[in-house]
Amino acid sequence: MGKVxxxxxxxxxxxLMKKQSSSLIPKESTTxxxxxxxxxxxxxxxxxxxxxxxSPQTQTQIQTLFKSPNLSxxxxxxxxxxxxxxxxPLDLRFHNSLLQSYSSxxxxxxxxxxxxxxxxxxxxxxxxxxxxxxxxxxxxxxPDPSLSSVHQALNLMLNHGFAPDKVTADIAIRSLCLSGxxxxxxxxxxxxxxxxxxxxxxxxxxxxxxxxxxxxxSLIDDFIEEMRDNFDLKPDLVTYTILIxxxxxxxxxxxxxxxxxxxxxxxxxxxCFVYNTIMKGYCMLSNGSxxxxxxxxxxxxxxxPDLVTYxxxxxxxxxxxxxxxxxxILRVMTEKGHFPxxxxxxxxxxxxxxxxxxxxxxxxxxxxxxxxxxxxSCTYSTxxxxxxxxxxxxxxxxxxxxxxxxxxxxxxAAYATFVRALCREGRIAEAYEVFDxxxxxxxxxxxxxxxxxxxxxxxxxxxxxxGNII
Amino acid sequence: xxxxxxxxxxxxxxxxxxxLIDLVNLPSTLREFVGQSQISRLGCFMxxxxxxxxxxxxxxxxxNLVNCDEKLRSILLGKHQVELAELPxxxxxxxxxxxx
Numbered sequence: 001m002g003k004v005x006x007x008x009x010x011x012x013x014x015x016l017m018k019k020q021s022s023s024l025i026p027k028e029s030t031t032x033x034x035x036x037x038x039x040x041x042x043x044x045x046x047x048x049x050x051x052x053x054x055s056p057q058t059q060t061q062i063q064t065l066f067k068s069p070n071l072s073x074x075x076x077x078x079x080x081x082x083x084x085x086x087x088x089p090l091d092l093r094f095h096n097s098l099l100q101s102y103s104s105x106x107x108x109x110x111x112x113x114x115x116x117x118x119x120x121x122x123x124x125x126x127x128x129x130x131x132x133x134x135x136x137x138x139x140x141x142x143p144d145p146s147l148s149s150v151h152q153a154l155n156l157m158l159n160h161g162f163a164p165d166k167v168t169a170d171i172a173i174r175s176l177c178l179s180g181x182x183x184x185x186x187x188x189x190x191x192x193x194x195x196x197x198x199x200x201x202x203x204x205x206x207x208x209x210x211x212x213x214x215x216x217x218s219l220i221d222d223f224i225e226e227m228r229d230n231f232d233l234k235p236d237l238v239t240y241t242i243l244i245x246x247x248x249x250x251x252x253x254x255x256x257x258x259x260x261x262x263x264x265x266x267x268x269x270x271x272c273f274v275y276n277t278i279m280k281g282y283c284m285l286s287n288g289s290x291x292x293x294x295x296x297x298x299x300x301x302x303x304x305p306d307l308v309t310y311x312x313x314x315x316x317x318x319x320x321x322x323x324x325x326x327x328x329i330l331r332v333m334t335e336k337g338h339f340p341x342x343x344x345x346x347x348x349x350x351x352x353x354x355x356x357x358x359x360x361x362x363x364x365x366x367x368x369x370x371x372x373x374x375x376x377s378c379t380y381s382t383x384x385x386x387x388x389x390x391x392x393x394x395x396x397x398x399x400x401x402x403x404x405x406x407x408x409x410x411x412x413a414a415y416a417t418f419v420r421a422l423c424r425e426g427r428i429a430e431a432y433e434v435f436d437x438x439x440x441x442x443x444x445x446x447x448x449x450x451x452x453x454x455x456x457x458x459x460x461x462x463x464x465x466x467g468n469i470i
Numbered sequence: 471x472x473x474x475x476x477x478x479x480x481x482x483x484x485x486x487x488x489x490l491i492d493l494v495n496l497p498s499t500l501r502e503f504v505g506q507s508q509i510s511r512l513g514c515f516m517x518x519x520x521x522x523x524x525x526x527x528x529x530x531x532x533x534n535l536v537n538c539d540e541k542l543r544s545i546l547l548g549k550h551q552v553e554l555a556e557l558p559x560x561x562x563x564x565x566x567x568x569x570x
Contacts, residue, residue, distance in 0.1 A: 428554040429533030432519070447490060450512055454558040461555065 069106040075117050082121070095125050096134060103138040108149045111135055112156065132157040133171050140175030147184055150176075164192065169199040170206075177210040185210070186223060193231040205238050212246035217255070220246075237268045241277055248281030253290075256281055270301070276308050283316030288325070291316040307333075311343045318351025326351055342368070346379045353386025361386050362395065377403070381414035388414075388421040396421065400434070409443040410434075416452045423460045431456070489565075500564050503545050511565045518545070518561060528554075 066074055078098065095118055103111045112135060118125060132153065139149040150172060154164055169192045176185035185207055189199055204227070211220045220243070227233040235243075240263040247255040256278055260270060275298045282290040295313055298305055305313075310333040317326035326348055330340060345368040349361040361383055365375060380403045387396035396418060403410070410418070415438050422431040431453065438449045493508040501507055504517050522528060522536055529535040529551070536542070536552050546552055546560050 423555070426534065429528060432554055446512060446516070447487065450515065450558075451486075451490065457555050457558055 066102045071110040071113055074102050074114055096131055100134050103134055108139045108142055111138055129162050137171050137175045140172050141179045164196045166197055166200050170203045173203050173207055182210050182214055198231045198233055201236055204233055208239055209242050241273050245277045248277055253281050272303055272306055279312045283312055286320040288317045288320035288322050307338050314344055315347035318347045323351040342373055342376055346382055350382050356390055358386040358390035358392055377408035380408055381411035385414040385417050388417040393421050409441055410438050420456050423456050494565055500545055515561050
């Protein structure tokens, strides 16, 4: 326990970078995130790159075409497709998807050669911006410590008469950041800003988000200052939310409070997302009073709390042992027309288990199912943990059976507690069985699962020797 | 809470982790059992545990006990019966700490 449910932790990630983080977050959280404020988070059609140009049908056909990164093979294949398949529409899309497919397995040099070959053998084909964007994104992904291949792709583009624009910048920066080359991305942003066009706020926020992940605060501050002074690119409310989220994750609430003051001074009004982020920061520190303080401030400022706000608050209160107040918030949110979801109930169960009221938590499980809210593995893990702590091993076994039947993963803490409870009762074989399940279901790594088992057995032996366990 | 401490101790202590997953040159007795010349302590444990499971060596009356067959006896100090609980420590005997 004590872990932040994924949907809370990623409140920011889901709202700012849906595309990227969707795979990391369980389904529930994406559905629970409230409809995003359109003012801040419009989907950006341009970032979808050229992939979306292909009709799904041709793409699947083509994707399996190139099997070897060898250039001459690829050329041969291209020629044979052209001559034998008159059915293919020989337009830009077709060429792009071919190039896209080849670029996913080849080097930048070879892709460029293939493009040249296409142009030569097919004079009617004229590459457009999207064609070069394919090459660009490939060059950004290449494991190259310098930006030379990126420059090569950009120069090729310029030579064909396409000046890099905001979309180009966005594609390059995103690809660089996603391949972990943040420093090069920073370099490229500055270069783009001075040579071509200043990147837009989406690109800017994306790079800030990635800087937050890997770099120090002072470096981020320097970058923001430089962009503001040299290119007049100012941080917006989303940027501040990212920054606040970052310092909150580092438990630096003082800096978060300072940032809120800064953003107010810059003329922004904190919105629901900013408040949610700060509240999450306090909740992670188990500081329930401050979380309630944020909630009250929201009400004073006239910002309407959303589902995430309530979930965060209930989570924080439960975590700091104030379940009664958490239950009160549950009532308030239902009155306001929000439907409590899995996260809400799991947080409350966490609180009840902390108080030692595991049976109360179990009753809550029934209640949530009656209300049509289905528990997930986090819910079950929380309960399992609570039942073991409350020494209700039989109930825990029963629950474990349900989890196993549903192929649910065990969380680390729940696994460890359960194994410990079994070993303490001398049910070693059952503990081994749980170990097997944890490894099989890939709940934990082999190493983590085994170390827990090994140290638990050691601990039990020691306790027996000292006469603590009979 | 202990579990989280333990987890932290593992991730914070690369030496402990290495001790668990590094491949080690095996002594001849163990080499015969696992059928290869190198294995990690974790791999060895998994091998022995799955051997016990596939050959149904757990005592039917008390699952916490393992009735060793000839092959298993050769690597577990020649004991006829071992407790499941002491399995990790018995296997550890084959993986002595390297002198510094």
